[in-house]
Amino acid sequence: MRAPRSGAGLALACAGLLLALTGCQETADGRPPRPVTYTSSPDGHGAMFLGAGDCSTRGTVFREVPCTSERAVARVTTRYQGATAGAPTCPATTDFVLHVSESRPAADENGDGAVPRGYACMRNLEPPHPGDAGQGGGPHTIVGDCVSSSREGQVKELPCDGSGADRPAFRVASAVTSRDRCPPSTALFVALGGERPVGCARRL
Secondary structure, eight states: OOOOOTTOEEEEEEOSBOOSSSSOOBOTTSOOOOEEEEEOOSSOSSSSTTOTTOEEOOSSEEEEEOTTSTTOOEEEEEEEESOSTTOOOOOTTOOEEEEEOOBOOSSOSSSSSOBOSEEEEEEESSSOOTTSTTSSOSSOOOTTOEEEEOSTTOEEEEOTTSOSSSOOOEEEEEEESSGGGSOTTOOEEEEOOSSSOEEEEEEO
């Protein structure tokens, strides 16, 4: 992991393959996601860096830009400050999550010389939307997603249409409060989180 450069913090885009029991994910080739840098806009586009409704570029450097900019590719749907442990989760159809580490860049959202630690729930402005059901990505597994067994106690989310590197073996058909509420046709239990934390998956 590279150390942050002067005037920038780090943001981590957790997107791609979902682990059923843990929150962070791997990239499609199995490697951990690389840290990426962010920079706040000198002219400011909101009261908070990447606040709800703000837009960003995407790549190795995430920059806040006006949503009307041709460089804007994703919008913040929800923004949280503080550590992620015990914090609210992003909306179910979030495409990716940016984890923002506390820093003191040259320009920030309110001029106090600091960008607070937190995370932003991001949705692409245009398709594809990996967070949608069956698309094979996003930080959450939801009803309609397809998965295959990865390691003991974990699953890997894959596109339901088979366009991924591997073919899915199960589809999450429903979400319930406990395993005993899954139908008899259930072949795999998938951890979803939320008010109905158990996913009942059928074999494809």
